[in-house]
Amino acid sequence: MPRLSIVVPVRGVRGSLRECLESVLAQSFADVEIIGVADGSPDGSGQLLDEIAARDPRVRAVHLAEPAGSDGRRTAGAERATGDYLLFLEGSHVLLPGALQLIADRLETAKDPDVLLFGHVRRPFRGLPLPSRSLRLLTEMGDTDLCTLADRPELLGVAAVCWNRAVRRDFHESGQVPFAPGPYGDRMYALGTLATAETVAALPVPCVEHRRRRYVPGLDDPAERVAPHDVVEQFCDLFDALRGTPRFAGVHAPLFQLASHHLLETYAEVSRRRRAYVRAVAAFHRQYRPRGYRPPGGLASLRLRLLAGGRTAALRGLDAALTVRRGLRAAASGARSRLARRVLPVLYRLHRLRPLDPRLAVYSAYWNRGMSCNPAAIYHKAAELAPDVHGVWVVSKKAAASLPPGVDHVVPGSRRYWAVMARATYFISNVNFPNHVVKRRGQIHVMTHHGTPLKVMGVGQYQYPAAAQGLNFPDLLHRVDRWDVSLSANPHSTEAWTSAYPSAVRHLETGYPRNDVLVNATPEQVAAVRASLGIGPEQRAVLYAPTFRDHERGYTCRLDLARIARELGEDTVLMIRAHYFHDGSGLGAYSGIMDVSGHPSTEELCLAADALVTDYSSVMFDYANLDRPIVVHAPDWEIYRAVRGVCFDLLSGAPGDTPGAVTRSTDELIRVFTDGTWNSAANAGLRAAFRARFCALDDGRAAERVVRHVLLGERELLPVTPPEERGAVALPRQAAAEQSEAPAGTAV
Missing domain, CATH: 3.40.50.11820 (CDP-glycerol glycerophosphotransferase, N-terminal domain)
Incomplete structure (x- = not known):
């Protein structure tokens, strides 16, 4: 039985799920299970979950038959958990390095509390991580004392979310407050567990990076849509569930004050049936207000009395303020539109x-x-x-x-x-x-x-x-x-x-679509391309296609090309293609070197080449379709990775990451082409794994799929021909040999 069970709801997180799960799997503390729960996300998150689960036994993929909302996904994950403690992690968040070890150590020193609260940092949609208010509160509390919410009501200031706490599983299973639907449905669960816990411990260090996502209208899960009026009902359910618990009396007043404050803030989101919302909040106050409770003085008191059912003068003032704000926004938008109308051609x-x-x-x-x-x-x-x-x-x-x-x-x-x-x-x-x-x-x-x-x-x-x-x-x-x-x-x-x-x-x-020509090329076409470039039938053509560097102004050749040409001999032609951001390679005339920077078709150059040498250019992914040798020349990988950032470790040597031989100097590049390493069986194996990862969809019909789906309106995409059912790609010198062996006038 693992110490920690980490539940990850999976929906609409295709772009962040891998990093989220890898932040858990890379932790030094490994006594964990990860339960990812998917319910048919249209973005393919569930398939990605399956892929990761297939590679690591600590990850378990659960697929629900129907969309369940975040509350249903969390509940389903918790029901399948076997660990001592439950942690909930959003698919867009990550655990910080060392977090699980810190959590496990604190649980041990605290003698297995019901709830352990830990800190987090906030990363804006665009920006750097910032300390959270919750982290400051936990730091002030320290990590020495066990308490209850009644002892430390200021704990209500810690964000009421499920992903900043570890909850003992047997305590969770005996709890009275489930997850509620909606984007903030874990709030009631977080408040309920905190209010009923006999022992609460704190870990005043950041363990989670809360990554804010861009709000995109229309992308929300229909199961997550909750009207402001439903929030009032959720608070009513929370208080009903807590009323009979032993510690409710000690937390009633601060919990009620928090609910009142939240319902006041929610009023700004009410766009229709405002009077009904005010009446619902007033009914909540009448039913759940603690005996002898007095709201805070001043403006806060006025607002609370307003929500409790007072006359609507203040309400009209709030409406007027909101109307003014909307008017200012509309005016600003109108000004921008007028400016655009003047600038754009009539x-x-x-x-x-x-x-x-x-x-x-x-x-x-x-x-x-x-x-x-x-x-x-x-x-x-x-x-x-x-x-x-x-x-x-x-x-x-x-x-x-x-x-x-x-x-x-x-x-x-x-x-x-x-x-x-x-x-x-x-x-x-x-x-x-x-x-x-x-x-x-x-x-x-x-x-x-x-x-x-x-x-x-x-x-x-x-x-x-x-x-x-x-x-x-x-x-x-x-x-x-x-x-x-x-x-x-x-x-x-x-x-x-x-x-x-x-x-x-x-x-x-x-x-x-641009790779269709690579997959469909015939030996005759390959031979014609080579002939048009002046490459002899028995010559080995090596295409060198480096990418640009964001931190450099122009093209810098990181190889002694003249020396390479001399060492490889007359039977090898080096084709040099600088990135299109540069006017050309800037190379002079060298024997055995062909500057093809101005050639109109990268695809034709790939067809002509027996091998590709590149650094970090995306041409390697296209060229892999040809199943020809690839050499990665990466003399500045560490600098490039630090300055530009990369999606995966190209030089790891792991199957699927590295497409072939790796060199870091001119001497190494010459060696791999003179001793046969460039075309070795080991590098062929790496290339096969690379192709399986990045070329599985390139069956020669990509452009047809796009045209049929977009221009002709066909709903379903054409199925992809499995790699094992595709024909062999044409090899350059094989193409030249077949061309020379064909009888005159025969089409090859």
Whole structure:
């Protein structure tokens, strides 16, 4: 029987659940069981719970048949617990390092109290952790004395939540106050256990990091919706349950005062049936007010008398104040709108008065740099499957000259640009559209992204100043709120996007459309690409594609490329592709080195390469689809991880994390290519695990899934072909051999 049972309700926490559970599993104190309770969350949280439970026997996944609300999930978890003590942890919170050992030690020194209260820190949605008022109160109380709530009524100042306390399981099972429904349904449970406990101990150190989540309208669980009037009923139920308990008399007055204060605050949330709310609160006062109770003096007394049923003059004053506040907000909003109307072109406003064109789609990629990546793959598939939907690309003047013949396009700021942006029904891009784009009702925005994330993205960059420089987070979230669909190349990406871009967007795990060409490529196509680049049939082509560094201004090559080319010999060609943020690699002419930074298609370069060398670029996830060797050259991994932040440890060497050989210097890179390590059986095994984790959805039909679901309105996504049923990918020199062996005029 474990010492501690930790219950984690699982719903709508796809982006944070892994970190939450890992914060428990990484604790030095291991005598625990984790009971995750899911009830069909549409974001896939339950599947993630199953994945983690399959890897660690301390995690037990419980799936409820019907949505149960947070109260039902907590209750179901507690019913299945076997530990001495119950702890409840939200799926968006984390345990701080060493917390469980501190809790276990304090329980032992306190001789197993009914309830142990411990501290927490608050992390705002964007910001750094801050001490909580509860932690200050516990610090003042100290950790030496056992008490009851009657002895220390100031304990009511500790946040009334279930995740800042350990409750002895047999005491929990004999309790009179269950969890209540609603987002604050654990309040009544927390107050009830504290009021009835014979022994309460304190641990005045932070054990939990309470992470505030962004409020997104429409994302709340229907089972969590509780009207303010229901809160009055919950307090009535609490007092009814406590009335017959031995210690109720000693806590009646402070508990009543807390309830009165809370009901007063809740009045601000009442938008309708205000008189009924006031009458309900007045009835609560009459029924549960302690004998001889006198409310605090001054303004607080006035407010309490108001809620107890006094005349409505003060109520009218409060209504007037609320009306003034709403008016000020509306005026400020109106001022912003007037400013926007002056700034935005009049033509755009006029076009927005016209109906949407259901057969018009707008595409863009990499901040209007041209036609590429996932949007290009979707555009081509739409031309095949949905020819009635006309696609228009938004490109810069410079990029317009390089578009293929016949591709319709507009340049930002042109007359037609405003008309297209106003009337298009579909917006498909791998980056955000500008802030001036106004999303109209009926328009559908598809965010395709442009890589599987290794580095921290979105709001997570707030913790990394170098990565966050120049990023306006409110503007970012405004743009994110326009998304309707977010594409994921794999489940890892879904987790990352959910955390990085909190919104009401639907995440579609389709695979990456841009990878279709890699999976579907024929030997003939591979040979043609290599020939177009001037790579000989027997030459080994190595693509070196590093990413950019947020803390550096330009491109810095971390390899002695000329030396590598000399050492590897004439039968090896090095293709160097600098990140698109840089104009080029800046390399001069070297024998055996080809600067392909300006090549229009990364996918073609991947098809041509026998091996990939990269550092932290997302190209490694795409290239893994080809099942060709990958070498990670990471001379500054520690700096990059500290400055930019990463989602997982690329260099851990664990299957699924590391795709192949790892080098840290030019000498090491030369060695792995001269002694055969680059293509060893051990690295092939690592690559297979990496592919299984990140490429399982890339079956060559990702673009078709998007077109059918978004443009053609098919509700169900096309099923993914299992990896074991897919054909083998084409290998470069195998392709060249087959090409040379084919009789003249024969198609390969």
